[in-house]
Amino acid sequence: MTESNRQVLLASRPEGKPTESSFRIKDGPLPSLGEGQVLVRNQWLSIDPYMRGRMMDIRTYAEPVALGDVMVGDTAGIVVESRHPGFAVGDAVAGHLGWQRFGAIDGSLLRKVDTTRVPLSAGLGVAGMPGVTAYVGLIDLCAPQAGETVVVTAASGGVGSVAGQLAKLRGCRVVGVAGGADKCRHVVDDLGFDACIDYKAADFKASLKAALPDGVNCIFDNVGGEVLDALLPRLRPGARITLCGAISEVDNPSPHGIRRLLPLIVNRVKVQGFIVGDHPERWAPAIDELSGHVAAGRIHFRETVAEGLEAAPRALIDLLAGRSLGKQLVRIL
Incomplete structure (x- = not known):
């Protein structure tokens, strides 16, 4: 095998918004395999909001990326060499191999992608980490019942779009919140939400009130800040809030925060933050159900694709700026 391994490294820790100079491209040899490892030729790279936090020199739920290391991220690709009995050359797989063309990883950390049910790229979206995140956050934590009203923020994104469609499949009325008329049209016309604000x-707050005349039973929140704060007066007694993300706080030196605590108390609201990696037992059943919905045409998805590994920094910048629709991916050439 004569190909080189192109990688994207973290070059510096940005102060404020990241720029393309925060990263560096490096070409080198392919990694060698140890016993139990698998060599994957990555074809797709997932770009996700959590990556911004991993660029910072602080520990959150995971260690930061060290300067000079390959930037973290999930990939999907094809096995080109295997020293693990569970994987053969040609298998379609997904794993946490980072921003690089080839990756060597212990086979126990890989999962196969059933490309008879979903495209390989969907193994990083609706049938991957974003889909499982939506599944756990909505089904396990919000636990919506038929007839209830569910609000999903960042509704056109990789997680929100799946969460809203899962709520619809469970007989809920679903209202999305998204940034811009085009995204809202996509959420209603393509994803089947009942409304999108x-x-x-x-007139955001007035539109929100009009769309929720009977209040909200469940909020699946990816945003935080002013958007979440505006939703709190609409809560019904016994409502649940799943805190999945807080994109409004990224690169924001003065985050808005929650300024309305009384509705949470008066309505006896359950607020639960979560990290999908804390729920490994839910991945297999979630991916199986989600793949079935995709194959049957019950769940739809949109991808924004950047071409070439070199485009990954710009793809992350665009994602954080709200310029992507659906799941943001990089096709690794």
């Missing part, structure tokens, strides 16, 4: 519009 543009948080960038001048």
Whole structure:
């Protein structure tokens, strides 16, 4: 095998918004395999909001990426060499191999992607970490019942789009919140939400009130800040809030925060933050159900694709700026 292994390394820790100079491209030899390892030729790279936090020199739920190391991320690709009995050359797989063309990884950390049910790229989206995140956050934590009203923020994104469709499949009325008229049209027309409110519009709060005349039973929140704060007065007694993300706080020196605690108390609201990696037992059943929905046409998804590993830094910058629709991916050439 004569190909080189192109990698994207973290070059510096940005102050404020990341730029393309925060990263560095490096070409080198392919990794060698140890016993039990698998060599994967990555074809797709997932770009996700959590990556911004991993660029910072602070520990959250995971260690930061060290300067000079390969940037972290999930990939999907094809096995080109295997020293693990569970994987053969040609298998379609997904794993946490980072921003690089080839990756060597212990086979126990890989999972196969059933490409008879979903495209390989969907193993990083609806049938991957974002889909499982939506599944755990909605089904296990919000636990919506038929007839309830569910609000999903960042509704056009990789996680929110799946969470809303799962709620619809369970007989809920689903209202999305997204940034811009085009995203809201996609959420309603393509994903089947009952309504979508543009948080960038001048009449956002009035539109929110009009769309939720009977209040909210469940909020699946990816945003935090002013959007979440505006939703709190609409809560019904016994409501649940799943805190999945807080994109409004990324690179924000003065985050808005929650300023309305009384609705949480008065309505006896359950608020639960979560990290999908804490629920390994839920991945297999979630991916199986989600893949079935995709194969049957019950769940739809959109991908925004950047071409070439070199485009990964710009793809992350665009994602954080809200310029992507659906799941943000990089096709590794």
